[in-house]
Amino acid sequence: METFSIQDLAGDIRGREAKSCIYCGAEKDLTAEHVVPRGIGGNLKLPNASCIGCARTILKGFEQETIVSVLQGARLHVGVKRKNRPRNEDFIPVWGENSRKMMLPIKIAPAILFLPQFHPPGLITGFPSGGIVGSFVMRLTSHWHLDNFKITPRVVIETKKFVRFIAKIAHGYAFHSFGDSFEPVLNEIIMTENTGLPWYDFIGSNASDCPKTNDLHTLSAEWQKIGDIEYLMISIQLFARFDTPGYLVVAGRR
Numbered sequence: 195m196e197t198f199s200i201q202d203l204a205g206d207i208r209g210r211e212a213k214s215c216i217y218c219g220a221e222k223d224l225t226a227e228h229v230v231p232r233g234i235g236g237n238l239k240l241p242n243a244s245c246i247g248c249a250r251t252i253l254k255g256f257e258q259e260t261i262v263s264v265l266q267g268a269r270l271h272v273g274v275k276r277k278n279r280p281r282n283e284d285f286i287p288v289w290g291e292n293s294r295k296m297m298l299p300i301k302i303a304p305a306i307l308f309l310p311q312f313h314p315p316g317l318i319t320g321f322p323s324g325g326i327v328g329s330f331v332m333r334l335t336s337h338w339h340l341d342n343f344k345i346t347p348r349v350v351i352e353t354k355k356f357v358r359f360i361a362k363i364a365h366g367y368a369f370h371s372f373g374d375s376f377e378p379v380l381n382e383i384i385m386t387e388n389t390g391l392p393w394y395d396f397i398g399s400n401a402s403d404c405p406k407t408n409d410l411h412t413l414s415a416e417w418q419k420i421g422d423i424e425y426l427m428i429s430i431q432l433f434a435r436f437d438t439p440g441y442l443v444v445a446g447r448r
């Protein structure tokens with residue numbers, strides 16, 4: 195098994211260079227692609243791996259929204275820095291009584307890390323099963339009451355967008371690890387909003403516990419034979435240092 199650790203917030207690490215867009219195959223207007231989005235501290239960068247069109251579809255289609263509505267508390271708490279940091283990023287939105295929205299300094303604002311859990315990929319278990327079956331919830335701060343207001347952080351999750359977010363990371367890491375030497379299977383799920391493909395056959399939770407680590411995120415790749423076909427399995431652990439559960443994704447076959 196090949197494992198890649200995203201340690202922290204240092205500069206980018208150069209990954210495998212592509213010659214065409216890893217999503218649509220275009221050979222023009224190529225731009226570098228972060229495997230794990232830079233917005234949550236990902237620093238593995240694949241040169242020339244995405245065309246501008248696919249990069250935009252990914253960013254606007256699900257990536258930006260997933261980072262802001264699901265992972266915002268966690269990314270701000272681990273101190274992910276961005277090149278063009280907006281001025282208000284030292285503050286985080288929280289909701290008080292009557293759903294009143296307030297902006298609180300990140301140091302004292304209550305924040306949670308919420309990660310949905312699924313069954314393992316249907317291709318592995320042999321039974322297809324979609325939807326969220328559980329969740330990992332962790333309080334990132336101990337300040338939960340201010341001025342007698344009950345203040346709560348809020349996580350809004352759209353399952354399909356989150357799943358595409360995970361699929362995109364797996365697809366990029368599969369390319370980084372094995373280049374063109376496998377047949378990718380996630381392109382349609384990543385690039386199409388309403389695909390008829392059963393995403394839960396390919397994307398799910400990892401039934402095995404992840405090893406303890408201080409890494410920010412970890413990725414690993416492994417081949418697994420099912421019947422006559424070898425599947426490329428990508429394990430993804432986001433915010434690994436919080437002892438989070440992992441995701442398991444079928445990214446390709448050979």
Ligand SMILES: [Zn+2]
Pocket residue numbers: 215216217218219220244245246247248249
């Ligand atoms: Zn493309």
